[in-house]
Amino acid sequence: MRVWYFSEMAYHPAWEQGLKRGSLRVVLPNNNFDPKVGHGLLDRYLDEFALCDEVGLDIMVNEHHSTATCLTVSVPMALAIIARETKRARLLSLGTPIANRPDPVRVAEEMAWLDVLSGGRLEMGLVKGAPYEIAPANSNPANLMRRYWEAHDLILKAMSTTDGPFNWEGEFFHYRNVNIWPRPYQQPTPPVWMTGLSVETGRMAAERGHVVGTLLSLSAAGPMFEAYRKRAQELGWTAGPDRFAYAAVVGVGATREEGLRRANLAADYVRTSPVVAEAFTNPPGYNSLSANVAMLKAGNKRGGFVRDRHGSPVEQTTASIEQLIESGTCFAGTPDDVYDQIKALSDSVGGFGNLLMFGQGGFLDHKDTVANITLFAKEVMPRLRELNPEPRRAAAAE
Amino acid sequence: MTKMISLAGTTLELVERGRGRSLLFLHPGEGLAPERPWFDLLSRKFQVIAPSHPGYGNSPLIDGSGSVDDVAYLYLDLAAELKLHNAVLVGTCFGGWIAAEMMVRSTARFSHLVLVDPLGIKIGGRDERDIADIHALPRAEYLRLAWADPAKGEIDFTQLSDSELAAIVHAREAFALYGWKPYMHNPRLKRWLHRIDRPTLLLWGAEDRIVTTAYGEGWRQAIPGALLKVIPNAGHFPHWEQPELFVERVSAFIDNTGE
Numbered sequence: 211m212r213v214w215y216f217s218e219m220a221y222h223p224a225w226e227q228g229l230k231r232g233s234l235r236v237v238l239p240n241n242n243f244d245p246k247v248g249h250g251l252l253d254r255y256l257d258e259f260a261l262c263d264e265v266g267l268d269i270m271v272n273e274h275h276s277t278a279t280c281l282t283v284s285v286p287m288a289l290a291i292i293a294r295e296t297k298r299a300r301l302l303s304l305g306t307p308i309a310n311r312p313d314p315v316r317v318a319e320e321m322a323w324l325d326v327l328s329g330g331r332l333e334m335g336l337v338k339g340a341p342y343e344i345a346p347a348n349s350n351p352a353n354l355m356r357r358y359w360e361a362h363d364l365i366l367k368a369m370s371t372t373d374g375p376f377n378w379e380g381e382f383f384h385y386r387n388v389n390i391w392p393r394p395y396q397q398p399t400p401p402v403w404m405t406g407l408s409v410e411t412g413r414m415a416a417e418r419g420h421v422v423g424t425l426l427s428l429s430a431a432g433p434m435f436e437a438y439r440k441r442a443q444e445l446g447w448t449a450g451p452d453r454f455a456y457a458a459v460v461g462v463g464a465t466r467e468e469g470l471r472r473a474n475l476a477a478d479y480v481r482t483s484p485v486v487a488e489a490f491t492n493p494p495g496y497n498s499l500s501a502n503v504a505m506l507k508a509g510n511k512r513g514g515f516v517r518d519r520h521g522s523p524v525e526q527t528t529a530s531i532e533q534l535i536e537s538g539t540c541f542a543g544t545p546d547d548v549y550d551q552i553k554a555l556s557d558s559v560g561g562f563g564n565l566l567m568f569g570q571g572g573f574l575d576h577k578d579t580v581a582n583i584t585l586f587a588k589e590v591m592p593r594l595r596e597l598n599p600e601p602r603r604a605a606a607a608e
Numbered sequence: 609m610t611k612m613i614s615l616a617g618t619t620l621e622l623v624e625r626g627r628g629r630s631l632l633f634l635h636p637g638e639g640l641a642p643e644r645p646w647f648d649l650l651s652r653k654f655q656v657i658a659p660s661h662p663g664y665g666n667s668p669l670i671d672g673s674g675s676v677d678d679v680a681y682l683y684l685d686l687a688a689e690l691k692l693h694n695a696v697l698v699g700t701c702f703g704g705w706i707a708a709e710m711m712v713r714s715t716a717r718f719s720h721l722v723l724v725d726p727l728g729i730k731i732g733g734r735d736e737r738d739i740a741d742i743h744a745l746p747r748a749e750y751l752r753l754a755w756a757d758p759a760k761g762e763i764d765f766t767q768l769s770d771s772e773l774a775a776i777v778h779a780r781e782a783f784a785l786y787g788w789k790p791y792m793h794n795p796r797l798k799r800w801l802h803r804i805d806r807p808t809l810l811l812w813g814a815e816d817r818i819v820t821t822a823y824g825e826g827w828r829q830a831i832p833g834a835l836l837k838v839i840p841n842a843g844h845f846p847h848w849e850q851p852e853l854f855v856e857r858v859s860a861f862i863d864n865t866g867e
Contacts, residue, residue: 345743345744348788348789349788349789350674350784350785350788350789351784351788352674352781352782352784352785352788353672353673353674353785356672381673487744487746488746488747489743489744489745489746490744493743493784494743494780494781494783494784494785495781495784495785499774499777499778502773502777503770503773503774503777506765506766506768506773506776506777507765507766507773508766509765509766
């Protein structure tokens, strides 16, 4: 198993105000952000990413917009810095919300540039993006996936075409001379990742052989990975654990109490993340027809996607650390506890080869974050390498 | 009666009721709702032809796309197919936008145009919003802006069947598809409204806060000779909220203007 550390680089000093207003996203005015405090936080978060390289963890960066939960507005911008500060870690962009980007060729250029800069260490996530990302981007949610797939196809063609320029006149994007410079270090493209929660996403990813990731809820992971394996089998290949990624909050300590305390602080990410003004939580067309019908029927009783082992919704905003461990949202305790929890969850969903480790969140401070990363790398990581070991990678083009 | 019509390589669901002068009715963004009293009342005076816009009801989207231009051409084809002559064209809300797009292309089959709280044009400056952002509002707030009496707009979704809920979900999706960006308007439409050479009535709900009467005044100035009349105690959907008054105003306009 590979472990990819990440932090949303939150601006937690504004959380209290956001909770009071009922939204940490879209409508929380940025006068709740102090640029001087933000300057210190960004600097600190980037130091924590750099530490991961020293201790042998890989690195993941994501982005959100118009929110106090995540200051990263551009994955390539953050990864460009991290690429220069690290030597060994693979760098996972998870990812670029390509249906919200007006210019897919620009995405291809930036990803290729990052791959060249990092000497072929890039892993490239092309993601749908969360529902509340629609408003800041003002992208049409009713044809989001049609646009996603056109952007996806164009980006991969732009990265892998070496005898361009080529022409592209699609439903959404028009170019007459696509010929990106530089081209990527890894040929034909860096490994591609997708994210999702549904069986449908599992199938679609399998048809392309992409890595598929899901987060925070074991009840979504199982069926999605199973659908992927089944589709791969139908297409004549066997999907190993390296095709699957699972994201969870991780808190490890010398004692169980210390590990739980760290996870509990970092888990405020889970508790604040869904606090969004109602109108932005389900834009038209974002969710499937059946999901929408179910939501209307349930009225106010509907729950989020975090579910316990019996499939019942867990109230994310108030969940205890024990409930979050139970739902597979957090791994927490001593190194032994954490290893056992990861192994049990991995076994229960047929095995995943990538753990996306929310190793920092919200009020977990620098000292605790450093201790969390260091202890995890020393005591848990070596054992995880033996669990669902990755197949030998083809050497990057040299 | 409800029927499906094949034309222009697609299909269209429409309901037709009543006798007399033909009236092509283009429904608002929320959908047709022929079970509400307006439809019966209107069909006592006119032969009402009311299609479900592509993406609504059982009418499929045209090529999966959400172009108001396509819908305008489709309805001009429909008017030809039905051999409409001296017909009345009525469009409400989103349907008003479609009706205006049709009439700047061709007024040949129509004698009168009635636009009821229409969307579709840009009046204010680039940092002003003419049309309330319904996708940024909680439902209760939306009802407060769209209805003079918000209680009349309430729907208890938990009491509806799966197919009724599916229709609501589809309508919401289609409305977004047509009008997400630019938001519920065509920046080039106002420029050509002078081509509408038929008597035009703008009917406006006095309490409409999705698009206000000030926006209606912008429409009035852009269409030669247009009249703007306000319906009291009505919001964005006067035909639902004040159906008798609505039908009365439309009939009086047809009786008193044109040929």
